[in-house]
Amino acid sequence: DEETELGLADLRGENGSAYDRIVLYTGMVDHLLRCDGAEDISINMDRAREAIDSGRALDRLLNYIKISIK
Numbered sequence: 160d161e162e163t164e165l166g167l168a169d170l171r172g173e174n175g176s177a178y179d180r181i182v183l184y185t186g187m188v189d190h191l192l193r194c195d196g197a198e199d200i201s202i203n204m205d206r207a208r209e210a211i212d213s214g215r216a217l218d219r220l221l222n223y224i225k226i227s228i229k
Contacts, residue, residue, distance in 0.1 A: 170217040182207045 162177065169178040186203035197203050210216040 167217075170211060170220065172212070172214070178211070181211065 165175055165177040166181060169175050169181060182204050185207035186200045189197040189203045189206075190200050194203075207216075
């Protein structure tokens, strides 16, 4: 669907309309799941931005999809 395509485009580095939502949701989820060092939501959001901007987030998503298809 369109939202999925926008999200994938942002994970590819286009930084469009879904980028900020992905960063916010990731920061909140890491905090709520009490991930290691995730007490500060703004730090979580910075880590999410770095993962997206470096391409690591997309690599992990694509790897997850590849593994789940098997």
